[in-house]
Amino acid sequence: xxxxxxxxxxxxxxxxxxxxxxxxxxxxxxxxxxxxxxxxxxxxxxxxxxxxxxxxxxxxxxxxxxxxxxxxxxxxxxxxxxxxxxxxxxxxxxxxxxxxxxxxxxxxxxxxxxx
Amino acid sequence: xxxxxxxxxxxxxxxxxxxxxxxxxxxxxxxxxxxxxxxxxxxxxxxxxxxxxxxxxxxxxxxxxxxxxxxxxxxxxxxxxxxxxxxxxxxxxxxxxxxxxxxxxxxxxxxxxxxxx
Numbered sequence: 652x653x654x655x656x657x658x659x660x661x662x663x664x665x666x667x668x669x670x671x672x673x674x675x676x677x678x679x680x681x682x683x684x685x686x687x688x689x690x691x692x693x694x695x696x697x698x699x700x701x702x703x704x705x706x707x708x709x710x711x712x713x714x715x716x717x718x719x720x721x722x723x724x725x726x727x728x729x730x731x732x733x734x735x736x737x738x739x740x741x742x743x744x745x746x747x748x749x750x751x752x753x754x755x756x757x758x759x760x761x762x763x764x765x766x
Numbered sequence: 767x768x769x770x771x772x773x774x775x776x777x778x779x780x781x782x783x784x785x786x787x788x789x790x791x792x793x794x795x796x797x798x799x800x801x802x803x804x805x806x807x808x809x810x811x812x813x814x815x816x817x818x819x820x821x822x823x824x825x826x827x828x829x830x831x832x833x834x835x836x837x838x839x840x841x842x843x844x845x846x847x848x849x850x851x852x853x854x855x856x857x858x859x860x861x862x863x864x865x866x867x868x869x870x871x872x873x874x875x876x877x878x879x880x881x882x883x
Binding site: 657660752759 | 807869
């Protein structure tokens, strides 16, 4: 069975500081991994995805994530936080176990950016 | 390309009443998902369709929730009767399904926020 663990339901950083949001996964087969961002009163939108190509993945708004199979991790980073990055971030794992593509989300990490 | 459309955006009902949510996925997307997102939690899959067939409804409370996807296009999620704990945002998402090309990348609608009083 697949699962996602996001450490830290709330993270606060100062504007201009490094953003690090942690995600660990478990999957019985090679997974695809995603980060989604959700702004208030909106649906989720894709930030970036790992689909078995390069292990370092770059996404929108300056975010990137690195797939580390040995650590079963897919942490999200951004070198310098901007006020507009304040949102909730969800890590998701997708694998094809059982004949169809199943997608499971973590509980989310709410990012606060302090001016 | 039009995105995933959902309606209504907001709904307030009394407990024991019924409610229905509608979703129209991106054209050509064979897989449609309904997720429930309770405040402070991640999205939880309620039901997943591939074309008009159900592939996963293991977490759907079938005594009160039902969903259909007629003709493999748009979908309706119904709750009857509603309980207080059903207050949540109901997210619809779709993804393309081509042999060997479905990574599980989801395209979400803006969600339907349900408040049960």
